Amino acid sequence: MAIKGKRSALYIPASNERAIGKIASLACDIVILDLEDAVAPDRKSLARTNAVAAFTSSLESGREAFIRINAIDSEEFEQDVLALRQTTAPVVVPKVNCSDDLRTVARHLPDRPIWAMIETCLGVQNINGIAGESRNLPLAGLIIGANDLAKEMFCRLDRSRRPIWPALSMAVMAARANGLDILDAVFNRIKDQEGFETECAEGVEFGFDGKTLIHPTQIEPCNRIFSPDADDIAWAERVVSAFSNTENASVNALNIDGQMVERLHLASATRVLSRR
Numbered sequence: 001m002a003i004k005g006k007r008s009a010l011y012i013p014a015s016n017e018r019a020i021g022k023i024a025s026l027a028c029d030i031v032i033l034d035l036e037d038a039v040a041p042d043r044k045s046l047a048r049t050n051a052v053a054a055f056t057s058s059l060e061s062g063r064e065a066f067i068r069i070n071a072i073d074s075e076e077f078e079q080d081v082l083a084l085r086q087t088t089a090p091v092v093v094p095k096v097n098c099s100d101d102l103r104t105v106a107r108h109l110p111d112r113p114i115w116a117m118i119e120t121c122l123g124v125q126n127i128n129g130i131a132g133e134s135r136n137l138p139l140a141g142l143i144i145g146a147n148d149l150a151k152e153m154f155c156r157l158d159r160s161r162r163p164i165w166p167a168l169s170m171a172v173m174a175a176r177a178n179g180l181d182i183l184d185a186v187f188n189r190i191k192d193q194e195g196f197e198t199e200c201a202e203g204v205e206f207g208f209d210g211k212t213l214i215h216p217t218q219i220e221p222c223n224r225i226f227s228p229d230a231d232d233i234a235w236a237e238r239v240v241s242a243f244s245n246t247e248n249a250s251v252n253a254l255n256i257d258g259q260m261v262e263r264l265h266l267a268s269a270t271r272v273l274s275r276r
Contacts, residue, residue, distance in 0.1 A: 008223050090112055091115070106138070119149045182209055185212060
C-alpha cells in the first residue's frame with residue numbers, strides 16, 4: 001500500500017549544483033535527480049557525477065532519491081548505467097514502450113527499484129504488460145509523462161487534460177492491479193497556482209498516490225492536496241470504528257451518517273488513515 005511518503009516528487013536537473021545544494025531544505029517526499037530532459041547534451045557527464053554524489057548524500061540523510069536516466073535507445077544510456085552502478089539508486093526509466101525495455105534496464109542495473117515512465121503511445125497500449133513485470137522484476141511504480149505523450153498524440157493539454165484521461169485511468173488501473181505506486185505528471189505553468197491545485201485535485205480523483213513536480217513552490221500545495229483533509233480523516237475514523245464494533249462483526253453494510261457503507265469501503269478508510 002502506498003503511504004504518505006509518495007505525495008510529491010521533485011525533478012532536479014543533476015547538472016544544477018545550486019539546486020542540488022538545496023535538497024536538504026526541501027519538503028518534498030522524493031527528489032528525482034534528472035539526467036534526461038532537463039540536462040543539456042554538453043552537461044550530461046557533469047550531471048552523472050553530481051547525481052551519484054547527491055544520491056549518496058541523500059541516502060546518508062534519509063532523503064528518498066531516485067535517478068532518472070536517459071532512454072535505453074539513446075547515446076547516453078551506456079554511460080548512465082556505468083555511473084549508476086556506483087550507487088544503489090532507484091532508477092526512473094523514461095519512454096518505456098514495452099516490458100522488454102524494463103528487462104534491459106534490470107539486466108544492466110540489477111537489484112534496485114525501477115520506476116517506469118508511461119509517456120508514449122506504445123507505452124499506454126502496452127501498459128498491462130509493463131505493469132505486470134512487477135511479478136518478475138523489482139518494478140516499484142509508474143510515472144506519467146504527459147508532455148511527451150501529448151507530443152506523440154498531437155493533442156493539446158490546456159487547463160483540461162481530457163485527451164489523455166483514458167491513458168491516466170488505464171495507468172492507474174494497471175498500477176493497482178499489480179500492487180504498484182503511481183505518480184501523476186508534471187504541471188508546466190509554474191505561476192498558475194490555481195491551475196496546479198486543480199490538477200492535483202484531479203490526480204487525487206483519478207487515484208494517483210502523488211505528483212511529479214518541476215519547481216519547489218509546487219511542493220506545499222501538492223503535499224496538502226495529496227494528504228487527506230480533516231473531513232476525510234473524520235469519515236474514515238467513523239467507518240473504521242463502526243466496522244470494528246463487535247456488534248457489526250458479521251455485518252457487510254452499515255448506515256453511517258445516512259449513507260450506506262459496505263465492508264469493502266473499510267480498506268479505503270484504512271488507507272486514508274495511513275496517509276495522515
